[in-house]
Amino acid sequence: METIIIIVFLAGYLAITLEHTLKIDKLIPALAMMAILWAIIALTHLPVFEVNSELRELEPTHIDEILLHHLGKTAEILVFLLGAMTIVEIIDYFDGFATIKGYIRTRSKRKLLWLFSILAFVLSAIIDNLTATIVLVTILQKVINDRNTRLWFAGMVIIAANAGGAWSPIGDVTTTMLWIADKVSAGQLVIHVLIPSIVCMVVPTLIAGGNKAFKGTIDVDLSNNGPKSKYGSIMLYLGLGAIVFVPFFKTITHLPPYVGMMLSLAVVATFAEIYSNSKFTISDAVDIPGESDSHGHHSPVHASLSKIELPSILFFLGILLAVAALESLGMLFHYAENLNSAIPNTDIVVMLFGVGSAIIDNVPLVAASMGMFGEPMDNPLWHFIAYSAGTGGSMLIIGSAAGVVAMGMEKIDFFWYLKKIAWLALVGFVAGAGTFILLRDFILHG
Structure with a gap:
């Protein structure tokens, strides 16, 4: 039966990886795999276990209890992401991100490279690497007309955005997962991963600066850079501030992060409703017949909620509960023991995770690592996993959410990225990993 479980998981995983080839949205195999795995466990009455991290052993439990436990943990992540996505969409509703375009005052390609890399690094730490x-x-x-030049810039944005997301608890889905699961704390994650992430961004940018694609100037009109709405700048800073507030809320109250995110969403939504002069409450999502200014036309909250990427939310639900099925059977626990026996050096294992995240989705990889290792909160292992899973995906354009969305927006060819950008991402990844190991071994631990 264990063989059947593994076959179902690998088949689902393969379908997710080949999403673009099969032309089937990855949420479909993820949900199917999750449901089939738990159905097999229920129908065959397989024993399920809960991992006791402190004792490093498996404790028998009932399927209803363990499923509810994993659903609760998954729901924490999904509700958190829903809140963050809604705030970002509200900012976009007021055209707040156009404020960022106003900072562009140079036509030098090399200066623009650094400007966009730094913007991607900072923004991704706040609004996550995908949105950034x-x-x-x-x-x-809007700024660069030449497509070939734009492709180079997009490639470097992917590297910088993934590096920026790795050191922030709200910068990447995987770091958010580790943070919500109490594997890392916000403060310690920043302290340990920020410098390696900066190295991961700076090294490729320095090397790329010498490429002919970033020499010379661009010819573009940089006027009229402000947002269309007069509230755009206010909503940008309010929204970003509200998201940044969440880790502080968790530190002060010790409540799960999604509670703080809901409070932030409530504050941002309140200002959005006031600025839009909506006459109706945010819970009223239906237009009133005969009312030209009804809520559906004017509510920024309703408009933002309708734009949220629910397929991504359902994909996370499927993949996290599918991995939870393997964890509940004790398979990940035993696999970790075998892996540690085969490769005693955990640094190599974690770096292999990073390389693996470029080929397959980093969300299930990190979910699996959380079930495999029982190290306490803020152990350097978790910080290194956050770095590797976050930045390793840059090595292939399909290896990260940031890469996939850029690929779709600019129609970037897989092999063009592999030839031009992948080696830069690899150099940055290795440089950052080396920096992390040096800091950990020679500075932080004497």
């Missing part, structure tokens, strides 16, 4: 990439590629399309 969407925002910056959209700005690139």
Whole structure:
């Protein structure tokens, strides 16, 4: 039966990896795999276990209890992401991100490279690497007319955005997962991963600066850079501030992060409703017949909720509960023991995770690592996993959400990226990993 479980998981995983080849949205195999795995466990009455991290052993439990436990943990992540996505969409509703375009005052390609890399690095730490990439590629399309030049910039934005997301608890889905699961704390994650992430961004940018694609100037009109709405700048800073507030809320109250995110969403939504002069409450999502200014036309909250990427949410639900099925059977626990026996050096294992995240999705990889290792909170292992899973995906354009969205927006060819950008991402990844190991071994631990 264990063989059947593994076959179902690998088949689902393969379908997710080959999403673009099969032309089937990855949420479909993820949900199917999750449901089939738990159905097999229920129908065959397989014993399920809960991993006791402190004792490093498996404790028998009932399927209803363990499923509810994993659903609760998954729901924490999904509700958190829903809140963050809604705030970002509210900012976009007021055209707040156009404020960023106003900072562009140079026509030098090399200066623009550094400007976009730094913007991607900082923005991704606040609004996550996926959203930061969407925002910056959209700005690139308005600023740079030559497509070949734009592709180079988009490639470097992917590397910088993934590096920026790795050191922030709200910068990447995988770091958010580790943070919500109490594997890392916000403060310690920043302290240990920020410098390696900066190295991961700076080294490729320095090397790329010498490429002929970033020499010379661009010819573009940089006027009229402000947002269309007069509240755009206010909503940008309010929204970003509200998201940054969440880790502080968790530190002060010790409540799960999604509670703080809901509070932030409530504050941002309140200002959005006031600024839009909506006459109706945010819970009223239906237009009133005969009312030309009904809520559905004017509510920024309703408009933002309708734009949220629910397929991504359902994909996370499927993949996290599918991995939870393997964890509940004790398979990940035993696999970790075998892996540690085969490769005693955990640094190599974690770096292999990073390389693996370029080929397959980093979300299930990190979910699996959380079930495999029982190290306590803020152990350097978790910080290194956050770095590797976050930045390793840059090595292939399909290896990260940021890469996939840029690929779709600019129609970037897989092999063009592999030839031009992948080696830069690899150099950055290795440089950052080396920096992390040096800091850990020779500075932080004497």
